[in-house]
Ligand code: C2E
C-alpha cells in the first residue's frame with residue numbers, strides 16, 4: 001500500500017522539529033506545484049489510515065478557503081457539473097470540525113450545515129466516489145434530517161477533494177431529490193471534476209501566496225504557516241523576527257524620481273542576502289513592502305545573537321541598484337511566542353520594529369509597555385468621535401495675565417476628556433494621535449462652538465474677553481477654518497475679534513502658501529493668530545516676518561529656569577525685545593515662580609500665563625475674578641508648582 005503524503009504525519013502529528021515549518025511550506029508548495037497531477041490522488045490508498053482528523057483540519061485551515069464565498073472559478077465548475085450530470089444540485093463542500101461549508105453551490109440555498117448531518121463526512125473517508133443511490137434506504141442516512149425533512153435529499157454522490165499532502169478537505173458532490181445511480185464512467189468523470197476543483201484551489205493558492213517582487217512567501221502564507229505551527233501545539237518558546245529594510249518615505253521619494261525599478265532592486269537584493277543567512281535555520285517570508293519575517297526555534301542566546309548580527313550586517317550593507325548606490329536600513333523586532341499566543345505575534349513584531357525605528361536601534365525585543373501605550377493612543381483616537389457625541393469633553397480656561405498689574409486680559413481654552421473607561425486623559429496624550437486623523441476637525445469644531453457659547457455667556461454678564469483656541473495643522477486641511485469659526489460666532493452672536501487661534505510651529509507652516517493664505521483671511525476677519533510653544537522644536541525666526549501673526553507664546557522650556565542660565569536669560573530677553581520692535585505681543589508660558597514673573601517684567605514682557613497666576617479652571621471661576629475686579633493676585637504663596 002502507498003503511504004500517501006508521507007511528510008504530512010511527520011509534520012503535524014509528532015513533536016515539532018525546527019524543520020516543521022519548512023516542511024509545511026513544502027506541503028503547500030506541493031499543493032501548488034506542477035506535479036499536482038502526479039501526486040494528487042491515488043485511489044488505492046485508504047486515506048483515513050494515514051491522515052488524522054487533526055492534520056486534516058490544520059491543512060484545511062491553512063488553505064484559508066473557509067471564508068471564500070462563491071469563487072467564480074469554482075462556480076463555473078459546479079454549474080458545468082450540474083449540466084453534465086443533469087442533477088439539480090452540485091456543491092463544493094468543505095468539511096470542518098463542527099460544520100460543513102458550501103463554498104460553491106448550484107441549486108441549493110443553505111451555505112452549510114452542522115457536521116452531524118454531513119454526508120460529505122463519509123465521502124472524505126475514502127478516495128473514490130462515495131455514492132448512495134437512495135438515501136432513505138441506507139441505515140446511515142434514513143433518519144438524517146436532510147433526508148427526512150428540509151431539502152428531502154434522495155441521492156448523493158461525492159468525490160473527495162484531496163490535497164497533494166493527502167488530506168481530504170471536502171467534496172465535490174452531486175445531489176438529487178429522486179433516487180438515481182451513476183455509471184462507472186460517470187464516477188470517473190466526477191473524480192476528474194473534483195481534481196479540477198483542486199487545481200483551481202491550487203491556482204488560487206499560487207496566485208495569493210508569493211510576493212511578486214522577491215518570489216518569497218508572502219504574509220498570507222506566513223499566517224497560514226503560523227496557524228499550522230500553532231496546531232502542532234509545540235511546547236517550547238519560539239521567536240518571531242521581523243526586519244524592516246527600508247526607510248519608506250525615502251523609498252517613495254526615490255520611486256518618484258527614478259521609478260520603482262531601483263527600489264524593487266534594493267528589496268530583491270536584501271531578500272537574497274537574508275535568504276542566504278536565514279535559509280539554514282528557517283523559512284523567510286516577505287510580509288510587507290520592505291519587511292521580512294522568519295520564525296526561529298528556541299536557540300542558545302549566543303547563537304541567536306550571532307545570527308541576528310549577521311542578518312543586520314547583511315541587510316544594512318550598501319546596495320548598488322541600477323548604478324545608484326543605496327543604503328538599506330535595518331530595524332528589527334523580536335517577539336517570543338508560544339503555541340497558544342501565535343495569533344498576535346506578527347502585530348507584536350510590528351510594534352517592536354516600530355519601537356526600534358523610533359529609537360534608531362538595530363534590534364528591539366517586544367516591549368509590552370510600549371505596545372500598550374501605542375494601542376492606548378490608537379484607542380483614544382478611535383474613541384474621540386463617540387466621546388463628542390456622548391458629551392465626554394469639557395473646556396477649562398487658563399487666564400492670560402498682564403504682568404504689570406495681574407489683570408486678566410484673556411484666556412486659553414484647554415480641552416479636558418473624561419473617558420468612560422480610562423478616566424481623565426490629558427490633551428497632551430490624546431491630541432497628537434487624534435491630530436493625525438480626520439476626527440481632529442470635528443473635535444476642533446466642538447471646541448470652537450463650546451468657546452463661542454461660553455463667550456456669549458461672559459459677554460452677557462458684562463465681561464467679554466479674547467479667548468484663544470489651539471488648532472492643529474490638520475484643521476487647515478479642508479480650507480474652511482474661517483467659515484468653521486464664523487458660523488458659530490454668528491450663531492452665538494460673538495465678535496470674531498474675541499477669538500484667537502494658537503498654532504504650533506513646524507514643518508507644515510514652512511512654504512505652505514495655502515495655509516498662509518488662510519491665516520491672512522482669518523486675520524482680515526478680526527481673528528488673532530498666535531504662534532504657540534515658540535522656542536521648542538525647530539523654532540524658525542522667519543515665522544516672525546513670513547507668517548501673518550499677532551502674538552508669540554514663549555514655551556515653558558524657554559521660560560523655565562532661565563534665572564539660573566545667563567545665556568538662556570539673554571536669549572529670552574533678546575526675543576522679547578525683538579518682538580516689541582516688530583509689533584508682536586509676547587505671552588510667556590509656564591510661569592511658576594515670583595522671581596520669573598519679576599524678571600519677565602523687567603524684560604518688558606507684557607503678558608504671562610502659568611500656575612503662578614492660576615492653573616486652567618472652570619469658567620465660573622472667571623466670573624468670580626471679574627466680580628472681584630478682574631485681576632489675579634500675584635503673591636509668593638501662589639508660587640508653588642502644580
Ligand atoms: P499648550 O497649548 O501649550 O497649553 C499649555 C499647557 O501648559 C496646558 O496643558 C496648561 O495646563 C499647561 N500649563 C499652563 N501653565 C503651566 C505652568 O505654569 N506649569 C506647567 N507645568 N504647565 C502649565 P494641557 O491643558 O495639559 O494641554 C497640553 C497641550 O494640549 C496644549 O499645550 C495644547 O497643545 C494641547 N491642547 C489642549 N487643548 C487643546 C485643544 O482644544 N485643541 C488642540 N488642538 N490642542 C489642545
Ligand code: MG
Pocket residue numbers: 412470502532
Ligand atoms: Mg496653546
Ligand code: MG
Pocket residue numbers: 532533553555589
Ligand atoms: Mg503652549
